[in-house]
Amino acid sequence: MKIAFFDSKPYDVESFINKNEAYGYTLKFFEPKLNPDTALLAKGYEAVCAFVNDTLDNQVLDILEQQGTKVLIMRCAGYNNVDLKSAHKRIHVLRVPAYSPYAVAEHALALIMTVNRKTHKAYIRTKESNFTLRGLTGFDMHGKTMGIIGTGKIGQVMIGLLKGFGMNIVAYDPYPNEQASQELGFTYKSLDELFQSADIISLHCPLTPETQYIIGAHAISQMKQGVIIINTGRGGLIDSKALVDGLKNRKIGAAGLDVYEEEGDYFFEDMSIEGITDDTLARLLSFPNVLITSHQAFLTHEALNNIAETSLDNVKAYLAGEKLVNEVCYRCSSPECAKDSTGRCF
Template sequence: MSVKIAFFDTKPYDEASFNEVNCQFGYTIKYHKEHLNIDNVALTKGADVVCIFVNAVVDATVIDELVNNGVKLIALRCAGFNNVDLNAAKGRIKVVRVPAYSPHAVAEHTLALMLTLNRKIHKAYNRTREGNFALNGLMGFDMFGKTAGIIGTGKIAKILIEILRSMGLRVLAYDLYPDKAFAEKNGVEYVSLDDLYCNADIISLHCPLNKDTEYIINKHSISKMKNGVTIINTGRGKLINTHDLIQGLKNKKIGAAGLDVYEEESHYFYEDRSNKVMDDDILARLLSFNNVIVTSHQAFFTKEALFNIAETTLQNIKDFVDEKPLVNEVTI
């Protein structure tokens, strides 16, 4: 059977990695630069599978059109699936994802944000390039002996925790389903959210986005935190109410923020907008703070991760075609 894949939101690195791995599978892949949405869903006619990324808009209307076009599988090449209407897909079209493509990559990027913000590496880089070697304003703190609060303790968080513990940090964790064996082995303390907020010097978000975690960081939770707390988000943008984050930065309650995700990122991230005026006032305000680092949802972006994404995505498709159990199926 010749399998045809309509591949959306294509970047050069996607095409290179998928073409390399596809040598093992032999599928026909049609690459499209656009995000999948109602305006371009017609491009899926004749395809058996659509392959999408985080910025696709796969609501009930799009799913209706996919079904009408004969598409049998939605293959997410990412872990998150909040952009797909699973209720509309149920019983009509299968959905698979890549649950973990490189937890080490994301954990390491999280640490990089922590260290860069603490030691003001971004400020020092800009200064020295202009011949300014003064140290004023660059003071950080020893991370050794500080307390990190980790919200969500999945694969990524566990790798980060092991790194932080090796650096001498105390780790507090919150998870609805605590891994007590891991905690005991690694010296982690599971606590309530309030206890975590009150005691953590650095808070890092690693929980999924759902109705219970949306805007888990808001003015009320921020008010419970230590003065000068550092907040890191390499999870999902809507875990943080950005307006409340900005207020916390303005009143110095929050000492620094490292964001690899943003709640309205689909309009900006993964694209070159350098020659256009930024019309998102909230993002522009975030970028104006010298104690905020925003990266473009790149925590996953390593050679190893791209290979794993391609391999898992194409294997998911093969399992579907071969009518094997879909180990990475997304269901409700």
């Protein structure tokens, strides 16, 4: 089996080469992102491994199929950049559903602690021998209300961490997990109730047509004055222009973002020479109360190891004709999906 990797970074190469010793596949790593121009590089590769900012629309899938690609391995949990309807009955799409919920939740917590206590600003000041405290005042998290949107594995780990701070946790999920609610001690609320009551809101849901811009102008208008918004999910969960407006009128007290809706041209790259031409991203970076990290929440040794292992296991299952437990298709949430009876989406 030959596997072509796109948008490959040194940590990808290291983790996959190390893990591949147990599988023996032929791996080829390409630095460019996958798009209509670079898809030709995958000629002769039955498997293609892609990441969050690769383009996997109908045009790219056509090229891949014509060149012999049979299986697409997403080395991430999300797959909103894949045209699943176009891929159906042409290319199997598999993902890594849970590489490390701890990695993402812990990074989200780090963002909260940083924008609240402003440790990033204190670090810069003291490096310049400035030991003043003006503008560094935060608040006790103990006793405050935390709003969690999405109570899957990452959301539940996040709740467990926050309970250690003595926070009151309210959550929203279209598919409530009442057992988790009882065991972890949180309460499900409607979105409106969550927006109105939370001092901090953290997003841990996938990006779907239903969740796109779940944080928009109307949602922000319902929030508490000075609310903190954290997003380690997908950029499209937040309407960035509405976020800018909320920061400008000080409805939003601070924001910690590991993702951005138009991040594809910037995140994972060095833009220090070219500069940023995205006006909205540039505006967000200009706010003193906004902290942006470049989609690094997943980046721990444990997560990288799990991503490589699960990705290669996905390939192994495909080759062995086994049930593809991590396969996704546009009908997976419907009884029409054949996975229940055949073990594969087609």
